Every structure is written in C-alpha cells, then in structure tokens.
Amino acid sequence: MMEIKFWGVRGSIASPGPETAAVGGNTSCVEVRCGSSRIILDAGTGVRKLGDALLREGPVEATVLLSHLHWDHIQGLPFFVPAYLPSSRLSIVGSAHGVGSLREVLSTQMAAPSFPVRMDELCAQIAVREARPGEAFDVGEVHVRIAKLNHPGGVLAYRVEHEGRSVVYATDTEHYACVDPALRALADGADVLIYDAQYTPEEYRGDGGRSKVGWGHSTYVAGAEIARACGARKLVLFHHDPQRTDAGVAEIERLSRELFPGSVAAREGLCIHVEALARAA
Template identity: 65%
Template sequence: MRIRFWGVRGSIASPGPETAGVGGNTSCVEVSCENERFILDAGTGLRGLGDAMLAQSNDRAPAMEATLLLSHVHWDHIQGLPFFGPAYSPDMKLRIVGGKNGKLGLRETLARQMTDPVFPVRHDELRASISIEEVQAGDAFRVGDATVRAARGNHPNGVLAYRIECGGRSVVYATDTEHFAGTDPQLLDLARGADVLIYDSQYTENEYRTSRMGWGHSTYVAGSELAKAAGVAQYILFHHDPRRSDEQVLELEARACELFEGSRAAREGMEIALDRA
C-alpha cells in the first residue's frame, strides 16, 4: 500500500510563501494497493493528481481507473473535481462514492457544482465513464482486493470516515470530524489496529475551547488520544488550518509527538509505503 498526499489544508486553499513547505491545497489523498487506486476527497489537490495520472498514461496502456471516496461535499472537498484532467478523458473510469447529505442526492450535488454561470462545463459533458454511489455509516464494500468500511463522523451536514484494507495493511481517513468529551466510539472501532490514521487536527486546544466548538473540526490532542486508544502505528495530522504557517504546523507536529510518538504532520508530496503484511 502506498499513500501520497496531494492536498493537506482545510477550509480554503492557502498558497503563499508561508505555507509552501507544507502545501496550500485542500484535501486530497491517494491510496494505491494491488491494482486499485483510491482517492480520498476531491479538494484542490486533485488537480495535481490528475495531471500526474495523465502523464503516466501512454499509448500502450491508456486506461485509467480510480475510486473517489468523498468524506462530504463541503466546497473545500470537491473544488478540485471540475479541474481533474482525467475526467475529461474517455479513457478514465471513475467511481465516486459518498454519503447522503439529507438535502440533495450526491449526483445532483456534484452536477450543481458545474453549472452556468459559475462554471463553463456541465458535469454531464465530462467524457470519462463516471458512476456515482451513495453509502452510509456502517456500510462495507469491496473494490478489487480491497475492503472499504464507512463510519459516521461529527460535522455540520454530515461526514463519513473511511477505512481501506488491502494486502494486510490498513489506512483510516477521518477528516472534518469533531471530537467528543471522550474518544468517539465509532472512530475508535474504525481505527483499531490501523497502520495509518489520517485525522483532522485543524485547531489547537486553545483555539478549539475559546471560539471553535461546534465547527466540526478537532485537535492534535484528540488525535493523539484516538491514536493511542486505537493502537495505530502512525498518526498523521491533517486538514491544517489555512492560516497556519509551515513553522506553526511543525510546532504542532512536535507537540503531537510528545503525546504520541508515531505522529507526523501531513505535507503535500509526502508518501507512506507499507509492505504487504
């Protein structure tokens, strides 16, 4: 299993000299295992992933295939989809999976994103073969040799966390979720024994307590506690605050390491390789 980070920021893309080291694109993580490619969220980081996929394709093997797992449809998690180059190629087969939001179906939500006058190309004009499926918390399904499980997180309008298992390895993606007074039992069950836990760590404890309760995001302290309780091998701080400089992100990483030794802050371009168990 190989995990690559294409976008690690939360809320809004934040380019600039103070964020260039960690990266300013919003949520997008690629997970490759066996012959399957998963994409976790379609933030602005998806554009770079799409360009890389197109560059890797060639005349002998032009076909591209991926399963896109959407945590939810807030803007920073879908903004890259209209700029995903492979979506305009007939050689691309894209399976989009996401949860119900209680207002619109997933297909209609994504279609509305690409409508006049805010975007010049309609969703139904994309040339790729695209299927859209809705899942709910507790569902599990197979993608080739991989198993995917979904669990409910705690975020306005709803959110899903995912666990991907393949080749004896596992990664859990739990972003845009707010911790409870204790460890979230659903996320604890989802993350138990995982090799990698990617967890929303947008706020400091002080930020959270003073002004951000109820906003649907968490802290590195809660992430460290979840990582310990679940017995994961690596905890990745994710969904960095757009105002957080590279230096400040690294400071939070150091604090997290004091609480849980296997802590790392996600950075664009960072890769984690896991050998078959």
C-alpha cells in the first residue's frame, strides 16, 4: 500500500502563528510510505517532527528526494535526529544544478558559523548521490522517475510508483502559457499530483501589487489544468504562501474544487491512502 503524509506545507519560510495553525507553518516535507520503504520528499522544517515520529518505530532507513536546495527545502536536515544516530541509514538524492556538488551544498548550511555540527560529524550511514532529469531508479520495491521543471536555479519533480500506484511531487515550478509537457508526461495517469499553488492568479499577475511572474511558483488554476490534462485522481495544493491564512488556504481550496473536484489543500497531518483513493474512484 502507498500512504502519503504531509509534515510541512508552507513555502519560502516557516510561518507559525494563530492565523496559520490549522494548515501548519512548517516548510516543505512529505512522507511517502510504500510497503517497508520510506520516501521523504524535501527536508524543510517539517522533517524535524517526521524524524521524531520515525524514531518511535525503531531504527530509521529512508530515502530523501530533494526537489532543489533553497533553504525552505533543506533547512530541517540539521534538526533531523535520525541523522545523528549510528543505527540510521539515509540516502539523500538531489542536484546542486551545477553549483558545486550536492554534498558540498548540504555541508555548507551546517558549516561554522551557521551551525555547530558539521555534516561529516553526523553518525548515521548517509549516502549522497546526484540526480539528473530523465533518470529513473529503484528504492527497494519503489520506482522513481525524475523530470526538470521551471524554477530559478533549477528544480526536480519526482514520480514515486509502487504496485501500480503513483504520486507526483511537483513543487516550486512556474507554469507556462501551455501545460508543461515535461510535467504532463511525468504525471500522466498519476493517482496523486502534489502541485505548487503558492499564488492566486491575481497575485501572480500583480493585480494591485508586484507581479510574481518569473518567481518560480504557480497557481491553483494552473494546477487544476495540469491535473485534468494528465488524468490525476487527486490534486493536492502545496507550498502555501507564508502570509496565507488558514481562511485564505480554505478559499483557494474551494475555488480549485470548482475547476477540479478532486482538489484538496495540503495541511500538516493530512494523510492520503492511495489504495483507498483508487477504490473510491
């Protein structure tokens, strides 16, 4: 079975407070359980609580798939307790997109004076490997495919498949005038599409303020369009703007459901049982 759980759903910067408590204020982190395999999509601040939860089950073995290396997607790694334990086995997959190596960039955020513990002092068994667009590989019984999307500095999208079920993680991507052909191909027939919906169309255009065109993020309207085009069962609106209140997220969810009924806004703690979703279709 495949189960998806959301541990961090915000973009750009963590945003705790009473006006964001229902949706959650942690940055990007999604757990995908496929049988005995554990896949972690991004390691924003939400990965801290995920690490604590995994440790309650015993020794941790997991693969972390990083979309890119902006801080809101990696800043939880130094606080991921399993990385400090010799019993843990972690594989970190991603790309530095031509700026040094993946290991070098991850080590930099833990270098003095920014952090007191160096990455090479972590006690877990940690394997770091570079990923390339178009690549496919297996993690146990899980098959992973990668595509490059549209974001300043580069970003990777992942398709995770297990026993005929699939989830596509496409955050920090900006839509084009047409449906992105790379994402459409990656998400074709996916059970769940997790998609960047940081802005409303009005915010993206800059109605009454500064345009967000070129900032590397998208809208629920573009998400509904790609979900229809690829035949996804469920669209999960993700990477909420840090200033978006709980009520604001609920309104985006409502509007998205008018365009694609299978829409839901990501909230911390949301669990999606993909097999049950498929049976209900």
